[in-house]
Amino acid sequence: MxxxxxxxxxxxxxxxxxxxxxxxxxxxxxxxxxxxxxxxxxxxPKTAVLSSPAKKFPVVLPDSLAVGEAFIPTGRAVAIFRDDKGVHAVSTICTHLGCVVKNNPQGFECPCHGSRFSTDGTVTKGPAPQPLPWLKVTRSGDKWIVDEGATVAKGTKAT
Ligand code: FES
Structure with a gap:
């Protein structure tokens, strides 16, 4: 075979x-x-906008908060300042495309496209087209009520 x-x-x-x-x-x-x-x-990348359950929220400012220093409540896109004329809040949502800006000693800087703002919200470097809006603040006893849904004119402070 x-x-x-x-x-x-x-x-x-x-x-x-x-x-x-x-x-x-x-x-x-x-x-x-x-x-x-x-x-x-x-x-x-996901948008960095924080969700907030309620537009109005109470804040107790720490006694140690210095003039010009921002207090940013946890989970909120708001920076709160106190000086001898009162308390005011500035939104930390960038007016370019809605990212949450980061606080630094010069003011705020957007991590998304590099816009910069002074501590009063004024645009110091684009591309952001508008300043950061000031938000309504009212006093309720020893608390401050911040309304993220209501803007006020720049310079408006609660006493
Ligand atoms: S979203 Fe802030 S600079 Fe574009």
Whole structure:
């Protein structure tokens, strides 16, 4: 009995046609592209705007709060200042695209596109088109009630 050297073993894989190989390669490349695009979309930055359950909230300012120093209540996009003329609050939501600005000794800086604001909300560097709005503050006993939904004219302070 003679053996055929061309005969394949049952363990050898079936040869794949060039056309099938190219088709599978294209399918794999397309699937990989879609997978990486999906991963990229999931990693897009989220807006930094904080959600707040109520627009009005009470604040007790610490006695140690110095003139010109911002008090930023936890979870709120508001900076509250106190001086000898009263108390005022400035929104910390950037007027460019709504990111929450960060407080620094010079005022505020937006982490998204680099806008800067002085402590009274004035734009000192764009692209922000408007100053940070001042928010309504009223006094209730030893607390200050800040209303994130109501703006007041710049310079309006509660006493
Ligand atoms: S969102 Fe603040 S500079 Fe663009």
């Amino acid at each position: 003679t053996t055929n050297p061309q005969k394949q073993s049952r363990l050898d894989p079936e040869p794949i046609a060039r056309r099938d190989f190219l088709g599978l390669s294209a399918l794999f490349a397309t699937a990989s592209t879609l997978l990486f695009a999906l991963l990229g979309m999931l990693r897009l």
